[in-house]
Amino acid sequence: MAMSMYQASIPQFVKMLTNLSNILKKGEAFAKEKNIDGAVLVNDRLAPDMFPLSKQVQIACDQVKNGMARLAGIEPPKFDDHESTFEQLQERVAKTIAFAKTITPAQLEDSETKEIKFSIKEWSFEFVGDQYLLTWIIPNFYFHITTAYNILRHNGVEVGKSDYLGG
């Protein structure tokens, strides 16, 4: 007995993206309540050379969309990185959840031994499937969800650990 690649990924990613959506809702409500333009929060960052909230959400989504598509051996949908409002970020998260839900356990069968190759700018990466999930997709996914949470929390939005972990 052990865990399948599907079990170790899709259900928890869908849950965390749903939690992210709820955290973003709290951010949007906070901005409305304080009469702040939501874009102030969407464009905020923890350091001048870090990505803003919008990009944190985009990358968290793309870890799931592109990463799981690679493991499933299918073409991921293309999403433009145009989001500049809470409403648009919600759409991005919703589209990503919808795509993740189309991936089946059968598509991920034996993906733990699949050879994964990709490049980002000038860097090339090579992984075996299970290492790609465990040492790339998962740590990156949680990094960007947590950083999105931290940006809002740092701005005073009342989110807590239970919003992050979900019910």
Added chain:
Amino acid sequence: MAMSMYQASIPQFVKMLTNLSNILKKGEAFAKEKNIDGAVLVNDRLAPDMFPLSKQVQIACDQVKNGMARLAGIEPPKFDDHESTFEQLQERVAKTIAFAKTITPAQLEDSETKEIKFSIKEWSFEFVGDQYLLTWIIPNFYFHITTAYNILRHNGVEVGKSDYLGG
């Protein structure tokens, strides 16, 4: 074929704790270079009601120490939460890595179906082993490592994604 509970946890936790140690070293070096008392960073936080860096590191360590001990069915070592310097945080991380390395694949065999029960303050939790790892230990572990990183990054420490992900 699938992933074992051991594969999905210990090697990556050891790697990430090693990365955390390297991130903390950069924090310590930054404080020295700027002639800042290291305790200023160790006690800093992203919001007044969030935990400081020291506690983020302690909790990240405890996810591995207590969480993996529960799954392995062994008693975890007890560490006092007394750390107030970078040096002490490094010791905490090193002790956690050393403990994690004592856990064997055999001890985690069939832990995916183990019943896990524990309580934190007034809240009681119940999980099946694989869900405990995937929906509790892993998201909590990455949350606290990322928040430790974000606290230092927010203070100007030059850490980047490659420090977080490791080589």
